[in-house]
Amino acid sequence: MDILTKLPETETTAAATTPGRSYQPPPAMDSEKVDELEEIIGYKFNDRNLIEQAMTHPSFVRGNRNSSYDRLEYLGDSIISVLFTKLHYFEYSNFSSGHLTPLRASNIDSEKLARVAIKHHLHTYLRHNKPLLEDQIKKFSSDILEYPLHSTGLIEVPKVLADIVESTIGAVFVDSNCCFETVWTVFKDILEPIIDAKTLKRHPMTELCEICQKNSLKVKMVDSWAQNSSIHVYVGDKLLGTGTYPLKKEVAQNRAAKSALNNLADMGITMTTVPERKPVTTPVDVNNINDEPRTSTPIEVEKLEETLGYKFNNQSLIEQALTHSSYADDINSHYDRLEYIGDSVLTALFTKLHYFLYPQLSSGRLTPLRASNIDTEKLARAAVRHGLHTYLRHDKPLLQDQVLKTLLQPFISIETLKRHPVTELYEMCQKNHLKLKFVDLWVETYTINVYIDDQLVGTASYAPKKEIAQNRAAKCALQNINTLIDIKSSQI
Structure with missing residues (x-):
């Protein structure tokens, strides 16, 4: 059975139980509530147990975490990531990975997904035993009124709200026989409003650092959160921002950065006023000047297709995939954007593989297993084993010395996984x-x-x-x- 394409029939909600201990499954969700959820989502489940599991917090099933939304949330997280990666890749054809990354992050971060849960009242179906959760949700529902689209880190987010959106996505993915298109069709309207390049706002800490760096200003954060729940921002020697939030230091830090940005704006210093700098030029080696224009080195596509076991409909894609940015200036002539989408696709594939291959493992154990199979060293070994590096077009003289030995090991399983x-x-x-x-x-x-x-x-x-x-x-x-x-x- 191909685990990446065919769905196991009996393991979708498999649970791990402790030997010698009896476990009572959680009571079934009221049938009418399941009907209501299906109407909200706009999807009719073949296996209604999946949506019940997606709405079950670990606190509700303390005897068995795998009967909660834990694993579905883990799966849904990678699915929504690859869907937005695909959307932005085709929608913004001239954006580099550096511009695409924050755009994707703003649409799938905890606050954005928590807003989706509130908007569609998904939290009202959550089964849990966390007494404080209701108050946290009420506070979040009130806080977001001040920020219609996104607060960029200025308010605290109950992560459980984002979790149930991701677990619901995971549930639909499994129920639809792992169909990405079905998931996108179901959720594209639910996830509205989608943040685009025009509505994207930078994180206050990121913006503050960029403004200060480009204006040659020294920024310093003074942490007094343990004493009085406050963070202070100094630009130069002047206090320009203070943020206070007793429940979470990160929120206090973001509010301090936002306060500093507002004060810098009052002083006339913003990103739009940053003076343009002359581009840095690389010194020319007069002893190594080639008067002849460089001709593009052709890639043996047919030989490469044989190695990959895939025949390309558009051969320019594989040429782009093996062209380093040092070799070509145009964003659509080197591999930057393809690497960006490939990273997300590979993550989703291994997430799916391990989800079905190890139905007894929680997300906490699945995460390092996935990481071991997609980290830089593991993929570099694959490139060397299959000789992909020999096709790479680049202008980095030291690269050949950096490409060393090693063969690809069999994919890392739970039995062969080694801890850091x-x-x-x-x-x-x-x-x-x-x-x-x-x-x-x-x-x-x-x-x-x-x-x-x-x-x-x-x-x-x-x-x-x-x-x-x-x-x-x-x-x-x-x-x-x-x-x-x-x-x-x-x-x-």
Whole structure:
């Protein structure tokens, strides 16, 4: 069975139960409420259990998280992402990935989806045992009146509202035999108003940093949230903004940034007044000037199609996919936009694969499994194994030296998944009540040292990248930690 195209018939709502413990499934939702939900969504479910699951909070089924919306929300999150990626890719043909990313984010973030839940009253069907949730929803419903489209982080959002929109999307996706087109047909009107390039507003922190950077102004955030729930923004040495919010520091920070932006605007400093800078030019090597215009290097498309096992209807797409931005200036001549859409598609495919392949796993366990299969190193190994890098057109002299060995391993399963060494080290130290400390000497010696209970147990050096040095140091510490644990146990 092809797990990516054919739907298992009996595992859509499979639940993991603890051996030796009996579990009572949650009571069925009232049939009339299910009818009402179907009318709101505009979709008739073949398996009504899916929409019930989509409206069941984990607090309502404490004995079995997989009977809640947890897994459907995980699936729906990737589905809505790929749908908006596709929409914007074709709607804004001259936008780079850098412009497309915030546009997509604004349409699928927690606040935007929470607004959808309120607008269509989906929250009134949510089954939960969280006493404070109703008050949080009421406050959010009131707060959004001040911001008709989006607050850009200025109000607190009950994440559960966004979760039930994503879980409902996941439910329709599963019920429709994993049809992306059906999901978009059902939800495109529900998700209105869709934020477009004209209505998109930048996040206040992002805008503040950009304005200050382009005007050569130094910005500093002073955090006094623990003392008085406030964040202060200084531009230069002048206090220009203060934000206060006792429930969430991020909201206080965003409000402080917004306050600073308003004061900068009063001073006549906005993004529209930022002076244009002359483009930075690369010095010309007079000893290496080629008077001949560069001709485009053709790609052996037929050979590449044989490697991929796919015949392109439009061969220019695969040529674009293997053209680096250093080789071509036009946004539709290099792979920037195709990489953007491919990233989202790949995420959705592995999300779908693991959702059906591991019906007993929660989203918390599915997430690292997916990440291990789509991270940069894993995909780089695939490129090397299949020789895709040999087709790449670029003007980066050092790239060939950076493309090293390695073959693609079989896709990572739950049995072969390895935890990140830093994460594993933290977990082991916490479990055994050990004090963990990383000492960062990378700037001076490219070295990271790991101390456990004030003893040096791991060290590693790697000049090109600090993160790799830290990971190697953690790996070294993991190899030595058992000895330390044995010594500690013998002293008890």
